[in-house]
Amino acid sequence: MSAALDTLYAAPIREHARNPRHRARLECADATARGDNPLCGDRVEIFLTLDGARIVQASFLGRGCDVSQASADLLAEAVRGLDAADARALSARVRQMARSGEGADAMGALGALAAAARFPSRVKCATLPWVTLEAALDGAREASSE
Amino acid sequence: MMDGIAHGYDVARIRQDFPILSQGVRGRPLVFLDSGASAQKPRQVMDAMRACMETAYANVHRGAYHLSELATENHEAAREAVRRFLNAARAEEIVFAGSSTNAINLVAHSFGRGVLKAGQRVLVSEMEHHANLIPWHMLRDSGLGIGMGVIRVTDAGELDLDSLRAELAKGDVGLVAVTHMSNVLGTVTPAAAIARMAHEAGARVLFDGSQAAVHRRVDVQALDADFYVFTGHKLYGPTGIGVLYAKHELLKAMPPFLGGGDMINTVTMDGFTWAEPPLRFEAGTPPIIEAQGLKAAVEYVEAIGMEAIEAHERRLVEHAMRVLPEVEGLSILGAAQDRGGVFSFALDAAHPHDLSTFLDSRGICIRAGRHCAEPLHARLGHEGGSARASFGLYTTEGEVDALAGALREARRFFA
Known part of the structure; x- marks a missing residue:
């Protein structure tokens, strides 16, 4: 078994993909956006409820590979309780980490997404939910991985 | 293995x-196992492209010196090799385009805008890849009054010929543009039957042979195809070159696609006159080295x-x-x-x-x-x-x- 493959499909990724905790529609969402990867068909919708600038609840719906769906579940977990500005900063760090493979140690559970960097064609799987989060916070309805 | x-x-x-x-x-x-996206290249193709650059390279159709004449002769020999490969009636029916995509865009522009009339429709099937779909969307959206229709696909992944028949019966179809082999399902479509049905309804027919030309012998005369396109890189040849076959009478009636050198007869500061086909559709310096690679690829598959x-x-x-x-x-x-x-x-x-x-x-x-x-x-x-x-x-x-x-x-x- 390739070590890199085992890293990409490490236990947290598989667990979040198979048993997501935040896969749901928030009917009362204050901000939402849909993200598409036009090449592979992956899709993620992010739902947020806000109290002022603070994210109270976050959830997602989507279809796609284990990496994109696990990333969305990890995202929903990570951004609850954050101010929008902090959520944006976190998103930028996650996207940078997924591209570079660096900085995983300081990212807690999100660090599992750093493995995507070893698979250049899979980086967009990991980052799609995060660009969609940013679109939702910007008031845009749609985002694209491209 | x-x-x-x-x-x-x-x-x-x-x-x-x-x-x-x-x-x-x-x-x-x-x-x-991804040759359908792009195929690998045999040494014969690489050697031919190298030989072109090492021994016979100059611009074509331009220079009045030996090397350019040699390059032109080789370029036209590549056209002849493709003519033979498709069994086209004459070499002037072979247009070198950058890719299948370019070739279909050429037809959508020159035939779509220059020959089709307002009120006519282009039929495409549900199993087209985007190269044989988007150019027709763009033509439809260009405000010329040209519409589109869809040929259904059965659950088995075959072209629904009843659906084609029903669309043709509406009497307004100018062109049927369908794949000769699906890049997803592998389905080979009954091209000769489709062409016959289209012609009986007064429509022209374009086959996207991007996949089919790699896997089957294609005879454009036997199919009675009006247009047939394929690309070099899926046929073990280089990227950057594709082929449009079109019946000569159609090419004669079609206005140019891109403007530039090679596609003109005379030019003044006020305007220009069109060159004859195929050069009318080959503006600018053509893919000279790639044409030698494509010729080698065609000869390679024909030798097998x-x-x-x-x-x-x-x-x-x-x-x-x-x-x-x-x-x-x-x-x-x-x-x-x-x-x-x-x-x-x-x-x-x-x-x-x-x-x-x-x-x-x-x-x-x-x-x-x-x-x-x-x-x-x-x-x-x-x-x-x-x-x-x-x-x-x-x-x-x-x-x-x-x-x-x-x-x-x-x-x-x-x-």
């Missing part, structure tokens, strides 16, 4: 012509024989249809009676993208996604895409077995 000589087809010998196939991937043999290649691929398809359905949890898209060496499939335990990454770790290259055919995936209920294995003339039964074995491993890995 090597299957040796079976049925007189020496696949091991053929593989030696493709330097890339002997390389390993992460300590495993390369199993390249398109019939022999087709027979080899039929055996591969039969083998794949035996071993792949035995993989638990695997479903194959489409069940066409006449299919070439392209299989799209889904594995219950893994998303196509995850599957592709897993197979890559085993040295196996497949395509994952929607293969530039988003509407077809929606039609078949696979919005999220599929995985695709596509064969070439160098593919072996052993490679199909390697795929089946790795799919079983993947199912355990992702379970």
Whole structure:
């Protein structure tokens, strides 16, 4: 078994993909956006409820590979309780980490997404939910991985 | 991995012509099953392109000196090789375009805007890849009053000829633009019958042969095709060159696509007159080196024989249809009676993208996604895409077995 493959499909990724905790529609969402990867068909919708600038609840719906769906579940977990500005900063760090493979140690559970960097064609799987989060916070309805 | 000589087809010998196939991937043999996206290149193609640059390179159709005359002669010899490959009536019916996509855009522009009339429609099928869909959307949206219609695909993944008949009966179809072989399902469409139906209804017909020309002998006269397009890089030739075949009378009636050098007769500061076909449609310096690569590719497959290649691929398809359905949890898209060496499939335990990454770790290259055919995936209920294995003339039964074995491993890995 390739070590890199085992890293990409490490236990947290598989667990979040198979048993997501935040896969749901928030009917009362204050901000939402849909993200598409036009090449592979992956899709993620992010739902947020806000109290002022603070994210109270976050959830997602989507279809796609284990990496994109696990990333969305990890995202929903990570951004609850954050101010929008902090959520944006976190998103930028996650996207940078997924591209570079660096900085995983300081990212807690999100660090599992750093493995995507070893698979250049899979980086967009990991980052799609995060660009969609940013679109939702910007008031845009749609985002694209491209 | 090597299957040796079976049925007189020496696949091991053929593989030696493709330097890339002997390389390993992460300590495993390369199993390249993505030829439908782009095929690998034999040494003969590389040698021809190198020889062009080393011994016979100059711009064509321009210089009054020996080297340019030689380059022009070689360029026109490439056109003649393609004419023979398609059995076109005359070399002037062969237009070099940058790709299949470019060739279809050329037809959409020059025939669509220059010959079709307001109120007429272009029919496309549900199994087109985007190259034979978007140019017609763009034509429809250009405000000229040209419409579109859709030929349905059956659940088995075949063209629904009743649907074609019903659309043609409306009497307003100017062009039927369909694939000759689906890049997703491998379905080979009944091109001759489609052409006959279209012509009886007064419509012209374009076949997208991007896949078919690689796997079957194409005879544009026997098909009675009005337009036929294919691309070099899927036919073991270089990127950057594609072919438009069109009946001479049609090319004569069509205005140019792009403007520039080569496509003109006379130019003043006020205007220009068109050159005759095919140069009318070849503005600017053409793909000179690529044309020599394409000529070598055409000669390469002809030396093996398109019939022999087709027979080899039929055996591969039969083998794949035996071993792949035995993989638990695997479903194959489409069940066409006449299919070439392209299989799209889904594995219950893994998303196509995850599957592709897993197979890559085993040295196996497949395509994952929607293969530039988003509407077809929606039609078949696979919005999220599929995985695709596509064969070439160098593919072996052993490679199909390697795929089946790795799919079983993947199912355990992702379970």
